[in-house]
Amino acid sequence: MHRFGASDRALALLLLALALLALLVLVGPVLIVLLTSFTTSQALRFPPPGLTLRWYAELFDPLRSAQIHKAAGNSLLVAACTALLSTALATGAALAIARSRAAWARFAEGAFLAPLVLPGIAFGLAALMFFSWLRQPPSFALLVAGHAMIATPFALRTVGASAAGLDPALLESSAILGASPWRGFRRVVLPLILPGLASGAFLAFISSLDNVPVSLFLSSAETDMLPIRLWGMMETALDVRVAAASGVLVAVAFLLLLVMDRAVGLVRRMAG
């Protein structure tokens, strides 16, 4: 058996320290925001002098937080539409790419994943200029289109992994048994890639929900988005409702993640 020497132990300790540091940087701020959201103070300050639920009550008050509610409604609607559109796009792309060995398929895959590395600010500005060149005023549809550009790579990753695992002989079996392509898609392909589809939709939804750069350029007064609204509230007054809203967002995302992981093993899929 291998015996651990002093240097091995030192390395293990170093790795452990790094892991703890990473965890602290990742989770620490979230915990601070969560704690601050329960503060009795009038300002965003840490540590809170006492704990109360009043900021949550105020956040959910339909009169005093009407603008936040409108922005949240917009954001949820855009995120839902983005999730649908991105997943549909990703499904078409993933199936075509998985079926083809041609060079164009590899190129298309790269092109579809490009928004992952493209700076969001640059894309947001480009999208705004492009749409105004087309003489299209900012609108809900354009906002969804912009979000879908950013969110599709996330969906493509999980749907693509599912589609790549499909045996091409399954569709050939379906065809030779007399099923139409649509029937084959509905009865064979869709059920088999459904976990990837659900994971992809979830990732697209979340990435749209907290997207700032695209919303910054493409949203208007009509389509006020939650992250933009929260940022505005931070700038004008250090409103504690921002912390409460963050708390709600973190809780919702975490709950969704738990549900999705239970249903389709999301964490495993994202790692793959």
Next chain:
Amino acid sequence: MLTQPAPASHAAAPPPSGHRLDMDGIRVRYGQSIAVENVTLSVEPGEILALLGPSGCGKTTLLRTVAGFIRPEAGQVLVDGAPVQHLPPGRRGVGIVFQSYALFPHMTAAENVAYGLEARRRPRAEIQRRVEAALAAVRMEAYAQRRPAALSGGQQQRVALARALAIEPAILLLDEPFAALDRALRLDLQMEIKRIQRRFGVTTVLVTHDQDEAMSMADRMAVMRSGRVEQVAAPATVYDAPASPFVAGFVGTSNRLHGRVEARQGAEYRIRLDVGASILLPGARGFAVGERVLVCARPEHLVLCDAAMETPESWPARLRLSLPIGPALVHDVEAGATEMKLHAARQGAPPPPGPVRVALLPTARPALFPAGDEA
């Protein structure tokens, strides 16, 4: 056929009249390379035809052309004399069992078998009846509610066969159906599938690279090489009278002995072998005196003789090794640079390695080719 109630009644029923399949001048090209070159083959009603050949010989491409997954550059596929070229795979009356079986993993065995019937929009009661009959025919009725993952390889294969047969295809295509199975299981399943195929009387094309499988399953086999058919005949004919040195080498073991035609004696040729012997062989084709020839002798065509028994018909060699294989003994022999394998019945202890003589059995009829055919 499927709707008949009990298996026992099948034996008494007249054999169902099958359908005829013709491949007429099929040519398939992938980019610059030709995968299938001008293949014309007929499969008689109810017959099993094996497409046999090494990987890349075009046998799977030909099968996929019949199924309709590949559009040939030239030629036609005909079922009962009618071209099916314009029909999509699902409307050609063809069933297929893939090497991977390609069962739908999220459906039970019964749902898999029902898939083709549902696609054809048959009434619910008929679907249920035919699914039960198809699963019973492959003896899988007890596993109807299992998913493929809960079935063994052999069981999955039988469900795949039931799924292909449930739509009552005119033609059944089997693409390397035994390749994924343990060797020990194969013979049982080969016999089982042949029994089922006989009962349904369905015209069948079997693609395989395994000569034993082709031998045991097929009524006739087409040996393919580089996109062409080298020989089509009953398995015994292919073995006893191979059409080319390639066929002789691919189907069964073949000892290649080079020589020269010394003289013609009636319908027979006297051949001087390079290993140092003179033998008399009948030749199907005409050979000129002095022509270089290739004799492809089966291991059972040759016998081991005592080194002291010098005759003009035998040649000196060296026994390297004798291996007992079942009831037979396989001798590994070399004569100069020529290596040979000999089969003999196993009697007593194997002879010790050392100098021996090898002779052709007087009754043996090894295949004779012009030396130029060897490639």
